[in-house]
């Protein structure tokens with residue numbers, strides 16, 4: 001079943017002795033990299049930014065290399081430190097304190113990163129929102145977290161239902177606009193007046209740092225809650241897995257609205273003091289290649305959908321660029337097809353290193369290390385400090401080569417510490433001391449893990465996690481839709497696309513205009529990436545006797561598979 005195995009090349013990798021490190025490593029060993037080893041107090045903003053700004057040899061090093069259509073900018077560690085101090089002062093002035101939830105809803109921009117570190121410096125908990133979210137998605141998240149402030153742009157403001165968010169005291173607007181309400185604060189005016197020195201809030205290791213909302217198969221999105229101590233794992237995986245070295249130019253393509261865009265788009269590179277490329281917007285293959293070439297990127301962390309798009313763009317395009325600086329390639333978010341790895345060897349003369357983890361896990365857990373053999377199709381092996389296994393439904397470990405639920409021994413540093421407002425949801429992840437991921441996988445005799453699929457109905461489209469329930473709920477708000485069932489349909493480029501089955505209310509007749517209207521409705525109220533690419537009208541939607549939509553049956557229909565046990569189907 002294995003494709004050809006790809007051995008590691010000779011190289012000066014940060015982690016060269018996996019087995020030995022695995023046998024001896026304790027998380028406490030990594031405390032020495034941080035100032036809290038002496039003080040017991042911590043702030044990730046200090047370790048990622050201020051520490052390098054205080055050091056004369058790194059103060060003027062470029063931290064952020066930003067480019068977007070129409071804007072190019074670079075900021076040093078010293079500048080981000082000073083600017084985020086200013087922003088922390090602005091937040092303090094308006095009453096932000098430790099533990100408050102402060103949300104960010106804006107495109108990737110230097111202001112985003114300055115604001116994020118400003119928030120963290122006050123001890124508040126940051127909540128980044130993906131810029132494509134529409135009103136419903138924004139409302140759900142700000143409501144559930146009882147956000148006190150929001151930083152956004154005038155363009156995005158119309159998607160914020162302010163009247164329905166009683167806890168939202170102020171909105172900081174990044175962009176030129178007339179300020180008409182006492183609720184609005186002008187980012188640039190306030191920054192101009194603010195002092196660039198700030199007494200950082202020293203936190204305990206287990207104090208809150210970040211909330212990322214993510215989707216499950218039922219209910220509204222869950223606020224996955226992370227603490228400052230997570231940084232130890234961001235740091236260690238930055239060293240071992242990203243293989244970061246002082247002179248690297250690193251680029252992670254993920255948006256900071258998703259966990260990869262914070263853990264590996266912000267924290268891991270800056271904890272290592274590495275120059276970090278941030279590219280705004282969604283891309284074409286030409287944009288990706290331009291960015292890699294223009295900034296002489298040396299370490300690139302991206303996603304299978306992006307790589308598949310590059311494959312489709314063809315090998316001739318690759319040959320027109322100079323990628324001689326590139327030395328390490330990584331992927332996350334979806335299964336990485338072996339064919340893409342084979343293509344990577346040809347196109348870049350490099351292996352692509354798959355990594356597995358989740359919003360809930362906060363950092364990489366199962367990875368392909370640069371010094372280890374790559375088995376194409378496998379997610380790799382657990383990093384030192386992590387125990388991973390496969391369990392059955394009762395939480396008992398099962399032998400190699402048998403499929404089951406991928407599970408991790410609970411208690412690693414970057415593990416979520418809660419689901420906001422939902423302790424029972426949090427508890428439901430754990431059984432017998434294992435965190436149970438909901439991904440099915442098996443482990444081979446040599447300890448490599450092989451992803452098989454999701455065990456629930458969560459959809460993974462272009463690496464973005466979408467809950468079918470949210471899409472169904474939005475669909476039935478459309479006047480024409482009576483019932484809806486939503487599934488992920490396999491797609492060669494995007495992994496899965498969203499397909500909706502609906503029934504129509506009396507008086508509505510199926511037409512392509514109507515279906516397009518329904519699609520647009522989801523797109524404009526929830527998010528573009530959550531809008532079904534395909535909608536099929538049915539006479540009825542199959543449900544269990546207790547009224548649950550049988551998404552699995554819909555999927556079997558779609559794929560032309562046998563429908564299996566239908567004994568719970570409503571008749």
Ligand code: 6R9
Pocket residue numbers: 214258259260331332333334335336354355356357358359360379437438439451453454460463464465
């Ligand atoms: C970091 C991130 C998590 C889900 C996860 C799994 C899928 C992630 C993967 C992978 C196959 C990999 N996933 N990495 N599937 N191979 N290397 O993506 O977090 O958005 O929470 O998604 O993504 O199904 O459970 P998140």
